[in-house]
Amino acid sequence: MEPFRETSIASFDKKDWEAIDELLRQGTDSQPPVQDRLEDRPDSHTVETGFIPQETLNSLLETLKTGANINGTLEIVQSALRQAESRCVEEYVREGSKVTNLRDQILQCDAELNEMERQISHWSARLSRLSKSTREYYDEAALLNKRLLQQKQSHGTILQFLENATLSSELVSGIIESHPSSKQFVQHLVELEEKVQFLSKPEVRESAAMKDIQPFTRKIIFRASEKVRDHLQSKIQLLQNPNTNVQIIQQNVLLKQKEYFRFLHHCAFKVYKEIQNSYISIISQVYQSLFKKYVEGLVNLKEEVNLKGETLVEASGFQLKSSSTSSTSFFVLGKRIESLRCWEEPALVLAIAREHHQRLFIEEIFRCVTKLLVDTCTSEYLFVLEIFAAECNSMLTQILSEVVSLCFHVFEKHLSSTFDIFGCLLVMKENEKFRDRMASRQIPFLDDYFVKIDILVKPRFQELMQQNIQSIAQASSKLLFPGQENISPLALTRRFVEYVSGLIQVAVEMNDKDKMLEESIKRLGVEYLSLLNRIGNHYTRKKSRSLFIVNNLDLICLVLEEQKLDQTEEYSFYESILSKQVTTIVDLELEEHFADFMSLFNRYSKDHSVIANSNESSLKKIFQEFSSNWKKSLEHIRDNTLDNFPNFERGKEVRKKTMTRLLACYREIYQAMEEQHIISSHTSTFPSVNSLIQEIRKYVEESI
Template sequence: MVDMPPGSPTVQEADEAFTPSKHPLVPVESSLNLDVELKLPLDDGDGDEIDFNGIDEDLRRFQTDDIVRQALSQGVDLRGYSRDIETELREVEMDSVREYVSQSDKVLELHNEIQGCDAILARMQEMLLGFQADLGGISDEIRHLQDESISLNVRLKNRRAAEARLAKFLENVLIPPELASAICGDEVNERYLDRLVELNSKLRYVLQTGPVGDGSSLDVAPADTMTAREVRPHLEKLRAKACARARDYLLSRISELRKPKTNVQIIQKTALLKYKYLVQFLSENAPETAEEVRNVYIESMGRTIYNLFRAYQAQLAKLELEIATKTDLIAVEEAAVRAMFTNKVDLTKRGDAFTLGERDKILDMVEAAPILVHVAQAEGSRLPYEVVLRSVLKHLVDSATSEYLFTLEFFRGQSRDTFHRIFERTTALCVENLETYLFASHDAIGLLLMIKLTHAYRLVMQRRRIPVLEAFFDRFNVLLWPRFKMVFDANLRSVSGATPRKLGTVELTPHYVTRRYAEFAASLLALHSGLDSLVLGIGGEEMLINDRYFRLSLQIHGKKSQVVFLINNYDQVLTVFHERRIMADETTKFEELLAHERESFVEEELKQRYARLIAFVQANESLPEGGGVDEALVEGLVRDFAATWKSALEAINQDVLASFSNFRNGMEILKQVLTQLLLFYTRFQEIIRRHWRKQPSFAKDLVSTNAILVEIKKYSTFYAV
């Protein structure tokens, strides 16, 4: 069945419209002619002329048509052609009408079917309109249900949020039975600390007077809620119970620190630091109890450390070795050290107070372990006081480091005050013991070593970033520096005020004052590095150089012996300085003095054996040629030198070896004497050559310089071997 478009005529209507009987006044043929005949009026009936503007365009379009163009090319008459076309159209129309009439039954049947379909479609339309009305109601209901669902979802979220806040509030306020039983009955252990943290959290919560930031109190101060007011008395009881148990536990553990032979650090780590939250809990909830615990710890730990250091220093004092007494000065008179029942005294044997030796190795042992007293006693050791002090300071800085770190973690904000109160008696004990030692100390080297040790341990504490002993080190320096200056000045005064004839026997060998001064100066200069505030004896060395040595040498008879004495003493000082590798202004001064006295000895030695020869050279060297030179005198000098020069060299060699205790120094002086002798004899020969153009009769007795050089080399080679 063919669907008809809306508003289309039915089949019957269409049949009636095309039936000729319906229009008797218009024959079919005439109706067709109306369409065929074309009239081209020149106006449109209103007197207006027809517009031919578009006819040219139509003509051009017709010319492009293939059929029209072909007809025109063949000369076809368009009018006849038009009539033929109309005839054919009329025939086709008649055939269509006849065909339509022959099919009228089928058209009628189709018309009926279409009407039936229209009725069905009408009923379906009614049903669909009913469905549309029902769906509209359902849509409104669905929209209503959706709104209800959104509203319920919002209320559900609000209730859940309120439930979460309320649950958190109840969690922060209510006291679980297991919490109460744990606080009151459980053993103090790590689990107990967890319960204590929970209790402290609840106490903080119920005491808040403003809204909680997490919203658990529903923007109401917890302290203003009825629940908090009801629970607070029970929490207060639990807090009191917890504070009492924390106090009992801490005091019981602190009391163990007082027991003899107790490992304090083990108790601190396992029994106190592990439960440091107990102190924090007491500080927040019972400040008086927390202060009581701190005071008990300070008293207990302070007494323990004090007793340990007192016993340790008392044991070390038994091992102390006295290095110097008040008579151990650079220059000391015999009467000051002479024994009561004897007149013999050996001032050369006591030099420990001035010799550094290996005592400075103590500065490399700053981080070494302290002395074990029982081991030192078993070995029969005797220790200088700086060794004792190093062990005490090492114990002190290690104990101070450990205790400060403990108090910093255990007592937090009160760590520094706690530390100073614990070590107050101990540091006072160390200062008191040092004062006792310094009262009778005359060991300048030991004092300087102790100053450097104090400085070294100050640096140790600074590297550890624990500056809690600065005041203690300052007190040590205040005691050590004045005593060192007093001892140092006493040695200088001993030199400046001594009477040479009372300083013992003066021989050609180095004097004991020289050895003491050399060792003392070398020791202080070696330790001077790093101590810029030390001014080493301004003027002290000048007194020794310009006054004491000269006055001591005057006790020796003979100019040459006095020069030998000065050379030996200056060489002794330089030998000690070189052994200690002292490179200072003092070294340069003594080197200059030694060089000057060597020149003096060479002059005295040659004058003793060749005074006439030297005097002749010095007197006649500047005379012109042909001047008045005494030939007999020259001949005598030549023959005398030729006869004695070898024996003179041997005598000079023996004299030098006997005069100078230092072999190297003697060899240098021997070389200078022989070299100077060779120079004088060469100058003597030059005078002879200038005044005698012809060789004089005594020329055969002149000794060649080569022969003298060969002999000098023999001595050099012999001593080199």
């Protein structure tokens, strides 16, 4: 091998040498160790991990780095390579037999594997054929199973058809021989109804078997419907027995025949309509008879009210001299309000009312009749709905239309020309109550009746209210004037407040906003206040006029308080006017007894400089006059409040307000004069504020 030339080494730079060094290191480090896989390898032989010794490589690297002559080193490397090559050839020759044996073994294994592959392919083909056969058997079994199910279903359908279409001997004998009221008959009737419903299906009617079955089935249905018709007729005719409670017959007898009605409705509709018409005819006659007897009996007990059409005040030439306190007065509501409060109570029993000789106002008659009508309508509606279902509305009209007409004509006769204003009002409000109740029950049958009653009563009530308002507006104040010395409340005021309180009671009881009623009450009150003012103008003394108005207003408020109506707007209206009139009386009373002093106070309240600018002697003169008669004046005021006010409590209130007002005025003037040094609390002979308080307290406590 030709050695390297030095000139060739000089062509490498530093980076090239570093790269060669790195490649050599990588070649050495990546050389894997040789492992002997043969079992018969001799233990004495050792395989080197490289062809070139490590010392030689290190020497070569040092030479390359220093740039010295590397020929000697290269020869050593070439010798090492030749030795390694010789060892490899020797080792290959030595191990050749083993390689040959290994090759033979590999070929034998390959042959065995090929045989195994052939066997596996053979069995795989057989398994594939078995799987196909199994799938074919499974599909055939599923098809057979489906055919079997279809056959069973067809067989079951045929059996069911035969069972539903044919009439068993037990069923036929049960229908013919059993008594209609027996449980066995009802059971057979239900079974027959089910068979008829089955045979009425379109797909069944078109079957060929119907030609043989239908004639016999019709005969059995006809026989059963005849027995059911006779049975139901006998039950319905129980309603015609005298003194029979219709609802008891319906609930305890007819409702138990529901299966019979249903059978006729589904299987013998003509017979069903016959029974239905028979029931309508009988029950309508029963109700007409019962209601006619009941209404006529109640009307015979009617309490006649205001037959002459008297108003609160006659248009001319009428003067009331005594108050009406009778509970039966047509201007007093009294206990008649109970009819409205107890509107849901059961209707009166006619026999009991006759036995106790009761007298009934029109509103109580209306309540009883309408309550009975509402309850009858409700119970009949529920019964008809249960038995006849969809036809209940038309049936209810056929059953109760004559009864409703009878009731309305009775009230039309007695209410269209009545002068009983409370009767009209209570009937109107009771009608609203019953109307709302039927609306909550969702039974519209009586809607027309309620509307007609409302149209009948409301205009009549408005007409009567207008008559009374006009009677007050047109009343002669001169004829009603009681005289200069009489300041007591009018008897007309008593009648008026009883009348108004009755109207207010009804409005409060209803707890609704009836604008028509509220407006009527307001107009009535305004007209009566106007009448009181007109009467009061006939008094020559202003104080008498105020006392007259206060006493009348006091009576109005007192009656409203007795009726527990002191929380109403009407009471507040009259109370506010009364308070103003009481203030007027207080001022008039003080002016009457302390004219100069009150004149001074009135001037001082407008201008506080009056005391300072007034003559001291004139002021002292006023106080001297006050001092000389103030005790007698207080006593006289006490006597006036006792004499002028029929209501002791009202007189006490006026006395207290009068004396309290006097004390306030005196304290204010007294302090003003002290500030001006006109009088002194230590040296003055005028009554002190405390002495006035002590004297006033005596009269105030005296009234307690």
